[in-house]
Amino acid sequence: MRVLAVDPARWVLVLFGLLCLFGQHVFIHHLGGAGLDLPFNAITWLFIGAMLAAGAFALQPVLVTSGFWWYLLLGAAMLWLPFFYAHAEPTRMQALPRLLGLSGGVLFYLVLQQCRFNASQRRRLLCLLLGLATVQMLFGLVQFFALPADNWFRFNTRVRLPYGIFMQRNVMSSFAGSGVLLALYLLVVVRAGRARWLMWLWCVSVAVMGIVLVLLLQSRAGLFSLLAGLLLLFPVCWLRLITRPQRWLLLAMVIFGLSIGLVVLLQSDLPRRMLEVYGELGVRYEIWATTLGVIVNHFWLGVGYGGFEPAYYAEAARLLITTGTVPQMPDGLHHPHNEVLLWLAEGGAVTLLAWLFWAWGLYFLLRHLPWSERLALVALCLPLLGHLMSEYPFGHSSVHWLWLLVVLWFFDSEHGRGRIRYRFPVWPGRSLLLLAGFGTMLYMASGLQTGYQLTHFERERFSDNTRLTAVWNPWFWQDRRELYQHSAVLAAALAAGDEERLKAYLAWSTPVIARLPRGSLLHNHLVALLALGREQDAQALAGRLRLEYPHDRQFSVEALENVKTKLAAGEAPRVYRQLTQPVGSATYYQNWYFD
Known part of the structure; x- marks a missing residue:
């Protein structure tokens, strides 16, 4: 067994741990928005950049990949093609951060493969993800139960939706649901020896907290994907748990979490939203229908990357003229509440092929797994993929994208069929990773300073113009x-x-x-x-x-x-x-x- 203390890959694991336990929970006031407008996303990419740079030294003359990674890479390459369409020229730069984030994730996946972690180390990464979920859940519970009306976070206690660091309840809900399912999975796969009871206590506590939060947040995507994930994961847990008391304790834990969540929900001022939240699709149905009209009218080439917003409102105006029905749609709609539809509307047929290619790659990965692991993989991905169909989670939260990549890499690496090895000179790959890593770190660090200056410029009623000239990154x-x-x-x-x-x-x-x-x-x-x-x-x-x-x-x-x-x-x-x-x-x- 390789010793982690003398392995260059140890720095990737250490940096990943620092991100999960500390970096992702740094709260910085901001002005709202999505993507890099949110400081916690810049912090996520700051750490990913550091891991890319550290991973450069884990490279060896034999490059290790997998069939699934090639599907990821080729799908991502296909999604870059519409960026170069001529009609996308006026708006394409608005989609550049999304494409760079996609490419950075594929590169990070490759770095994890080069680290060649053993089974214990791979499970340690999942435990660090569970630590990340634990801290965020505690943050959410403190917001709901403990924060006073006048608090430093400026959390609105009248709304009382415990959104953690994410500032959006649906994003928090899918994250909490992912934490619940990961806790249940680790409960049956991690062998903690003498500390087994501590692992049980940790996983049980996270599962209960997460179920309570998902109920309080009243997100349809979060609740339905969590329930579907539990149905898929429960047979795996039930069969892998050795003793009958362990099985019944697992069942009691889930029932307890659901009961506590329902009691708190009914005792709070939130039930008034229950029927309207869970009873109908509301304005989303109209947004999806209008977006499908955009897709049909621009099926082959799309409206151009970054061009969804003007194309959507032009289509809405056309529908208003032809039908005479005034739509409910909101203003400032920069995504259609469905990430797949966003890519299809902007990129056309090529993006549809890319998503189908990824779906085939996921099937390729599942085909090489035992049936119980297939259920587990689908269950662990469900909250994120379910949220993908009703929101814009990867655009709002970079850690959601990171979480999905680590989960896929874990199952891809845990069952090592289809390993592909290439001999290549180390220095080109190492140079690429160092350049990408340090470039990402520099951009994100200077971007955080720019965001700080502009946030305070607006908070100070636009009075101090020196803040506009003090920014370090003019592109942020x-x-x-x-x-x-x-x-x-x-x-x-x-x-x-x-x-x-x-x-x-x-x-x-x-x-x-x-x-x-x-x-x-x-x-x-x-x-x-x-x-x-x-x-x-x-x-x-x-x-x-x-x-x-x-x-x-x-x-x-x-x-x-x-x-x-x-x-x-x-x-x-x-x-x-x-x-x-x-x-x-x-x-x-x-x-x-x-x-």
Whole structure:
């Protein structure tokens, strides 16, 4: 057996442990959003970059891969193809972080394979994932039961949805469900020797906490995928547990967790949401139906990476004209609440082939597993894959993507059939990993500093302009930073009646609203048009927006007349400086989010 203390791969394991037990739980105030707009995702990728760099020294002249990894790689390569389509040029850069995150995950999977961990070390990685889930669950329970109304986290105790670090209840729910199923799986696969009872206590506690949280969070995707996962995993656990008391203790634990969760739910102020949450699909049905219309109309090439938002609202306007039915859809919809539909709408037929290729790769992996391990793998992936069909989990939480990769790698490595080995010179691979690792670390570290500056700039009511020049990474939160700068230019131009600066603002905003049609940007654009006397252009744009955003009153005839009246009286109309309005259960920024 290899000794971990003298193996270069030990640093990958140590860094993974630091991420799971400490790094992923660092809370930094932010302005909402998705992806790298959320600091905890930047921290996740900071550690992944460090693991890529550390993994460079675990490379050997014989490269170890698997058939499943090749499916991952070729599927990811296929998803890169639409990035180079000519019609995607105006919006493609908005999808670049998503594609880089996908590629970074495939590279991280390869690094784990090169570490050549033994069975005990592979189980240790799963235990570290369970440690990550444990801390987040404790965080969620403290939020629900212990935090006062005025707390440093600015958790909204009136909403009382314990979302942990994720700031979104559905993301927390799928994560907690994944933790429950992993705890049950580790309960029967880890042989802890004399500390067996401690392992049992840990897994039982995590399973109970997770079930309680999933019930409190009232997420359909989280609850249904957890129940389906339990049905798949229970036969595996029941057969592998040796004694009858262990089996009945397992059953009692699940029933106890469900009972506690239901009691707390009924005693709290949350039951009023139960029927509306679990009874109907609501606006999601309309979003999916409209998105399918986008897919059908652009099946072969898609609308272009990054182009979902404008294409969706154009399709919604077409439906409004043809049917006369006013839709329920929200504003600022940058994803269709289904990650598969997002890729299909933007990338077309190639992305469909890539997803089918991945599905075949998963079948290839399952085919080489014993039947009990097949059930276990599907069960452990269900909360994440189920959430994939109703939300945008991997775009919202990088640790969800990391969790899925580690679980797949574990089963791929645990049953080593289909191992593929290649001889190759070490230095190209090592150079690539070092470059990717240190580049990721540098970008994320400088991005965290940029996010800190811009968050405090907005919290301080946009008063300290030195924060805009103090950023280290001009590409991080670029649209948000440019809006801060150009909205200040627009406000000054309106106050001074400066036509040149108004034209400069329009020159910036015209291509931006074409790819990022957010309400704040569109309002400012209309104000600039009216201030320049381009009423015909403003009315034409507002007429289109009334179809695309039928519930947004700032594009109504009355709103435009109000802007014109203020301009005629020499008053400055309102200028928005936020990219998006705060949404979701993460309403903690309500106390310092200003117009």
